[in-house]
Amino acid sequence: MNKSLLRKIKVGIVGGTGYTGVELLRILVRHPLVEISVITSRKESGIAVDQLYPNLRKHINLKFSSPEDGDLTKCDVVFFATPHGVAMSQAYNLINHGVKVIDLAADFRLKNVDVFEEWYKIPHACPEILAMSEYGLVEINRSKLLNVNVVGNPGCYPTTVLLGLAPLLQSEQIFIDLNRIIADCKSGISGAGKKLESSSLFAESADNFRAYGVSGHRHHPEIVSQLEIMSGKKINLIFVPHLVPMIRGMFSTIYTKILPKYRDIDFQKIFEDRYKDEYFVDVMPSGNFPDTRSVRGSNTIRISVNRINDEDLVILVAQDNLVKGAAGQAVQNMNLIFGFSEVIGLEHVAILP
CATH class of the missing domain: 3.40.50.720 (NAD(P)-binding Rossmann-like Domain)
Structure with missing residues (x-):
């Protein structure tokens, strides 16, 4: 101080x-x-x-x-x-x-x-x-x-995607295929703000789940811009946001392809080392998964690193969209x-x- x-x-x-x-x-x-x-x-x-x-x-x-x-x-x-x-x-x-x-x-x-x-x-x-x-x-x-x-x-979506991908890009090596990144993201209704719109009405959003901005969302260029700054290279990102029937909370599932020469890397350790001194970033133990309730009302963002097979790495990220x-x-x-x-x-x- x-x-x-x-x-x-x-x-x-x-x-x-x-x-x-x-x-x-x-x-x-x-x-x-x-x-x-x-x-x-x-x-x-x-x-x-x-x-x-x-x-x-x-x-x-x-x-x-x-x-x-x-x-x-x-x-x-x-x-x-x-x-x-x-x-x-x-x-x-x-x-x-x-x-x-x-x-x-x-x-x-x-x-x-x-x-x-x-x-x-x-x-x-x-x-x-x-x-x-x-x-x-x-x-x-x-x-x-x-x-x-x-x-x-x-933006709220960019925070989850950027922190979810940073350890794979902010190093001497780039571990993933930059031509194939998919961010499948979900937000509570408060992410749309307090303006009066029919899509935010209880009768429209409760018991419902829907995608929006599939052909283009304002957070897409923000995410791509920052990813390209981090990596120094062009990025191809598919980003699809969804509205879920809860008030607050955000969950992003990020799908990536591991480059062949890095398939023996311990990605759990890569993430733990990158965020070990970050108070608000919690890299969960291997085999544990975040959920939105575990971050509700807090400035914490929780990340889970999941090796699906030799090629596929899936990153799960949860945060409170109104806080972090x-x-x-x-x-x-x-x-x-x-x-x-x-x-x-x-x-x-x-x-x-």
């Missing part, structure tokens, strides 16, 4: 009424080195936060501010739990006032402006800031995040940027049952 830091940092949250916004609040109200000073919401302006979210009663006394009235420039860091396009519209002003920006949407995830605009159908408002931002997957980019001003918090897949990861980035222990405020044990 930075010994010279003698005060709590002041935090602002833009978009504090969505699922990731309230998850940020749940984590930050118990963070010993944080003072939440501004929470903006145009629709809920003037309403007490604990009136909208009774789970926060006795933990927070703030009211929601309108974007015009909430002075974010007095914060040390501002989290954007907003739709795509909001963070980049305010980034210049905040950075000019010395404020760090952590965006939980996609504004700063894709370095290629053309790719961003193709997938998100909006022009990028600050390509210069995008160029100096960093991708906020701490276990992959820790050294680059130490002194950064703008963080693009990773969103708000918890954002707080982990904040901790790193400000010189705190990465785990402070995030040592929640998963909820059972």
